[in-house]
Amino acid sequence: MHWRTKGLFALIPMLLLLVGIPILAQQNTGSITGKVLDDQSQPIPGATVTATSPNLQGPRGTATNMDGDFVLPYLPPAANYTLTVESAGYNKVVQSGIAVKLGSTTTLNFSLSKGSSQVVVTAKPPAVSLKDTKLETNLTSDEMDTIPISRGYQDIMYLAPTVVSSGMGGNPGVAGSTGSQNIWVINGVNTTDPVTGTFATNLNYNFIREIEVNTGGLSAEYGASTGGLFNVLTISGSNEFHGEAFAYYTDQSMSAQGAPVAAGGLTRTDYHSYDYGFDLGGPILKDKLWYFVGYNPSLHSTHYEGVNKTLYYGAIPVPSSYTKPDQGYPVPYNFDDLSRNWFWSSKFNYRINDKHNLEFAAFGDPSHMWYNEGMYVTTD
Numbered sequence: 001m002h003w004r005t006k007g008l009f010a011l012i013p014m015l016l017l018l019v020g021i022p023i024l025a026q027q028n029t030g031s032i033t034g035k036v037l038d039d040q041s042q043p044i045p046g047a048t049v050t051a052t053s054p055n056l057q058g059p060r061g062t063a064t065n066m067d068g069d070f071v072l073p074y075l076p077p078a079a080n081y082t083l084t085v086e087s088a089g090y091n092k093v094v095q096s097g098i099a100v101k102l103g104s105t106t107t108l109n110f111s112l113s114k115g116s117s118q119v120v121v122t123a124k125p126p127a128v129s130l131k132d133t134k135l136e137t138n139l140t141s142d143e144m145d146t147i148p149i150s151r152g153y154q155d156i157m158y159l160a161p162t163v164v165s166s167g168m169g170g171n172p173g174v175a176g177s178t179g180s181q182n183i184w185v186i187n188g189v190n191t192t193d194p195v196t197g198t199f200a201t202n203l204n205y206n207f208i209r210e211i212e213v214n215t216g217g218l219s220a221e222y223g224a225s226t227g228g229l230f231n232v233l234t235i236s237g238s239n240e241f242h243g244e245a246f247a248y249y250t251d252q253s254m255s256a257q258g259a260p261v262a263a264g265g266l267t268r269t270d271y272h273s274y275d276y277g278f279d280l281g282g283p284i285l286k287d288k289l290w291y292f293v294g295y296n297p298s299l300h301s302t303h304y305e306g307v308n309k310t311l312y313y314g315a316i317p318v319p320s321s322y323t324k325p326d327q328g329y330p331v332p333y334n335f336d337d338l339s340r341n342w343f344w345s346s347k348f349n350y351r352i353n354d355k356h357n358l359e360f361a362a363f364g365d366p367s368h369m370w371y372n373e374g375m376y377v378t379t380d
Contacts, residue, residue, distance in 0.1 A: 028102070028103075028187050028188035028231075028233050029073070029074040029075055029076060029077070029102075029103075030075050030076075030077050030100035030101050030102060030103065030104050030105065030106065031071060031072060031073045031074070031075060031100070031104075031105045031106070032051060032071070032072040032075060032081070032083065032098065032100060032105070032106045032107075032108065033069070033070065033071040033072070033105055033106070033107055033108075034049075034069070034070060034107055034108040034109050034110065035064075035067070035068045035069050035070070035109045035110070036049070036064045036068045036070065036085055036087070036109075036110045036111075036112060037068055037109065037110070037111050037112070038090070038111070038112055038113070038114075039111060039112070039113045039114070041111075042068075043064070043066070043067050043068025043069075044064060044068050044087050044090070044112060045064055045065060045066045045067075045068060046063055046064060046087065047063065047064045047068070047070075047085060047086065047087035047090075047112070048061060048062075048063055048084075048085070048086050048087065049061065049062050049063070049064065049070045049072065049083060049084070049085050050083070050084045050085075051072050051075065051081055051082070051083055052081070052082050052084075053075075053076075053078050053080055053081045053082065054078070054080060054238050054239060054240065055076050055077075055078035055080070055236070055238055056075065056076060056078070056081075057287050057288065057290065057349060057351040057357065058287040058351060058354070060072055060075065060354075061354075074357075075100045076100075076236065077100050077101055077102040077209065077210045077233060078099070078100055079097075079099040079100075079140075080096075080097065080098075081096075081097075081098040081099070081100055082094065082095065082096040082097075082098065083095050083098055083108065083110075085110045085112065086112075087112060089114060089116075090112035090113065090114060090115065091112055091113050091114070091115040091116065091117050091118065091119050092117075092118045092119065093110050093111075093112060093118075093119045093121060094118060094119070094120050094121065095108070095110075095120075095121035096120075096121075101138045101210070101212070102138060102210045102211070102212040102231060102233050103136070103212045103214075103231055104136065104138070104212070135161070135214065135215045135216035135217055136212055136213060136214045136215070137159070137160035137161065137212075137213045137215070138210060138211070138212050138213075139156050139157075139159065139160075139210065139211045139212075139213065140209070140210050141205065141208060141209055141210065141235070143156070144156055144205040144208065145205075147159070149205075151204045151205070151248060151275060151298065152170060152202055152203075152204060152205075153203055153204070153205045153208055153211060153232065154170030154171075154172070154199070155170075156205070156211065157172055157211065157213050157230060158172060160213040160215060160228075161215060162174055162175040162215050162216075162228075163213065163215065163228065166178055166179030167179070168180065168198065169198075170199060170202075171198045171199060172228070173227070174215050174227045174228035175215060175216065175227075175228075177226045177227040177228075178227070179198060179227075180196055180197035180198055180227075181197060181225060181226045181227035182197070182198075182199075182225065182227035182228050182229070182230060183218075183225050183227070183228070183229045183230070184198075184199045184200065184201075184230050184232075185229065185230065185231045185232065186201060186203070186232045186233075186234065186363070187232070187233060187234055187347075187359075187361045187363075199230070201363065201364070201365055202341070202343065202365040203232065203234070203343060203345065203363060203365070204275070204277075204296050204298075204343050206244070206246060206277065206279055206294060206296065207234050207235055207279060207294045207296070207343070207345035207363070208232055208233070208234055208235065209233045209234060209235045209236070210232075210233050211230065211231065211232050211233070212229075212230075212231040212233075213228060213229075213230055213231075214228055214229035214230075214231065215228045234292075234345050234347055234361060234363060235279070235281065235292050235294075235345075235347070236281065236290060236292055236347050236349050237281035237282050237283060237290030237291045237292045237347070237348075237349060238281065238282065238283070238290060239282075239283050239286050239287060239290075240282065240283075241280075241281070241282035241283075242280075242281055242282065243278065243279055243280035243281065243282075244278065244279055245276075245277070245278045246276065246277060246278070247274070247275070247276040247277075248273075248274060248275050248276070249272070249273070249274040250272070250273050250274075251270070251271060251272040251273070252269070252270050252271055252272075269302065269303065269304055269305075270302070270303040270305075271300070271301060271302040271303065272300075272301055273298070273299070273300040273301070274298070274299055275296055275297060275298030275299070275341075276296070276297065277294065277295050277296030277297065277343070278294065278295060279292065279293065279294030279295075279345075280292070280293055280294070281293070287351065288350070288351050289348070289349070289350050289351070290348070290349045291346075291347070291348050291349075292345070292346065292347045292348075293344075293345070293346045294343075294344060294345045294346070295342075295343075295344045296342075296343040296344070297340070297341070297342050297343075298340070298341045298342075298343065299338070299339070299340050299341075300338070300339050301336055301337070301338045301339075302336065302337045302338075303335075303336050304333060304334070304335055304336070304337070304372075305332075305333065305334045305335075306332070306333060307330045307331065307332050307333070335372040336370075336372070337369075337370065337371050337372055338369070338370040339367060339368070339369040339370070339371075340367060340368045340369070341365055341366070341367040342364075342365070342366050342367070343363075343364075343365050344363065344364055344365075345361075345362070345363040346361070346362050346363070347359065347360065347361040347362075348360045348361075
């Protein structure tokens with residue numbers, strides 16, 4: 001039996017830099033970049049480009065440079081951005097349904113014609129990054145809700161190319177690497193265990209907005225890692241109240257019956273697993289201060305019962321009537337392994353002004369486990 005507690009508090013990048021903690025703050029956002037041209041394919045300098053989204057605290061705007069280029073950096077990932085492009089003497093263009101992915105850049109080009117009307121573009125642009133060389137797969141909360149995976153977020157990572165099981169629990173191998181050669185980032189903070197090189201914190205997918213899986217072409221700031229980068233962003237609040245209550249249950253009757261273990265002679269393995277919880281998010285001050293909180297207790301119990309054959313007679317008296325010592329003495333076993341976890345997550349977003357935002361995030365996964373030390377518990 002042992003007690004384990006792990007957690008992490010992520011503060012704003014400036015404060016962390018002041019105390020010398022290494023962070024990757026730019027990795028918990030995305031960007032929109034592009035060019036604004038006229039109907040003669042000439043750049044329009046000084047054109048105003050404004051982004052809005054329910055996931056954005058107030059509008060974010062910029063202006064094109066002399067070459068007609070613009071960039072809107074550090075945008076929270078979402079699939080429902082609207083961009084408004086306008087310039088004096090030209091028609092205003094409004095395009096909706098723009099997706100910004102975690103750690104990626106969405107590139108868009110706009111063409112403005114002479115006039116004073118508004119042009120609404122309804123077709124969704126392709127989310128293609130023209131500036132990154134990394135190989136990445138983005139997995140959203142909607143995909144985690146619809147794809148049958150376990151409650152932990154690690155299982156969905158196997159949907160990315162070259163990501164396979166490494167035999168180290170929830171630590172996958174990427175492109176031939178081991179499970180201890182990956183980098184785990186949550187909300188822009190590197191959470192990789194410095195001793196084992198494995199993930200240090202669990203989260204269930206109800207608290208996750210998006211996961212970016214990078215399997216190649218990582219930037220220099222990630223050092224000499226030969227594995228993958230798993231970049232996780234937890235859910236934030238918004239200008240609308242949202243929440244959910246959930247409960248999950250499974251046991252051996254919902255899985256295919258496994259064959260007995262030949263060496264151990266296992267005759268029955270029963271288990272049950274359940275968890276429940278809630279999350280809630282919304283505005284404290286509209287476009288100014290948002291919150292998100294979530295809590296999720298879980299329990300998993302596995303029952304082991306069967307007969308094991310052993311050749312170790314020193315600790316177990318062998319009856320004199322037993323005539324086949326070379327085949328091993330049958331030792332029955334009957335025990336339970338039990339684990340409890342308490343997952344929780346919280347985040348507060350504060351907009352200081354048009355160019356500065358403050359974020360506080362905290363999450364953890366304390367657990368209590370009762371694990372049997374072997375299969376030789378009962379000998380009667």
